[in-house]
Amino acid sequence: MQDGRPVVAIVDDDVSIREALEPLLRLSGWRVEAFACAGAFLEWAAPDGPGCVLLDMSLPDLNGLDLQIRIADERPQMPIIFLTGFGDVPTTVRAMKAGAVEFLTKPFEDHVLLAAVERAIERSRAIVAERAGLRELRARYELLSRREREVMHLIVAGLLNKQVGGELGISEITVKAHRGRLMEKMKAASFAELVKMSEKLGLGTSA
Structure with a gap:
């Protein structure tokens, strides 16, 4: 049976971050997929249902902001929460203007991350519902x-x-x-x- 739970994708090359976040998110009821680089994430067949991405700003193969553009184009139903070891104002502003839900600087409190994930999933649900409604509307027009x-x-x-x-x-x-x-x-x-x-x-x- 297909798992209908919202999925949280972790894209971070730091294994300690992935290992810390996976159990926390699973205990909160989310389905979790973890990736060490942008390439692995982009090869993943993301579900059409609700979900979000916890995205490290500094990846070994693709800048986080560049990956954000790809996600917005190819997987718009997955809002992004940026995770970074450092935070500068111009980068934060650029990420938020491009639609990021949150920009968190490591280390962050668990409750702060979980609250951001909740907001991202709610936004994702709205996007998924809107896309489904548009598909139905197009079918009627046909x-x-x-x-x-x-x-x-x-x-x-x-x-x-x-x-x-x-x-x-x-x-x-x-x-x-x-x-x-x-x-x-x-x-x-x-x-x-x-x-x-x-x-x-x-x-x-x-x-």
Whole structure:
């Protein structure tokens, strides 16, 4: 059976840090994966579910800030908590601006780390839920016929049914019929909700 617990990935070349953090995190209920370098972490097939990364700033093969860019691009569902033996203001600011949850200087208290992990996991859950919702929304949009998509694009652009009919060369009654079907397929309870869906899908005003 697949382990559905959130996963905390430790990426640190210091074996003593990995050995200290693994039992602490497991006792707190998290699933733990540990890596001694960035390369090993990047080769790991990360789960799609919630998780976070405890990332050492100084790795033997890749700078922590550079790895942060890779993670944001390839594994956006895994927020980062930086761990470092030294902390300078410019590096901290850069890491936080790039989306890091926390920047902890070693040594740190267990409760401080665990609180940061809790925050990171909560952020990860929100990201995972948002991505799942977008996938479902795209699947609904794929169910629309070409004409229904044309009508949707025009009405969310602000055109009235009569104007949509003029643009497409169909009657207002036909526009209303298409509108009703597309609202049902998209599961939109209101026009305002349909507009929000359109924005999430990144749709323009043309089909």
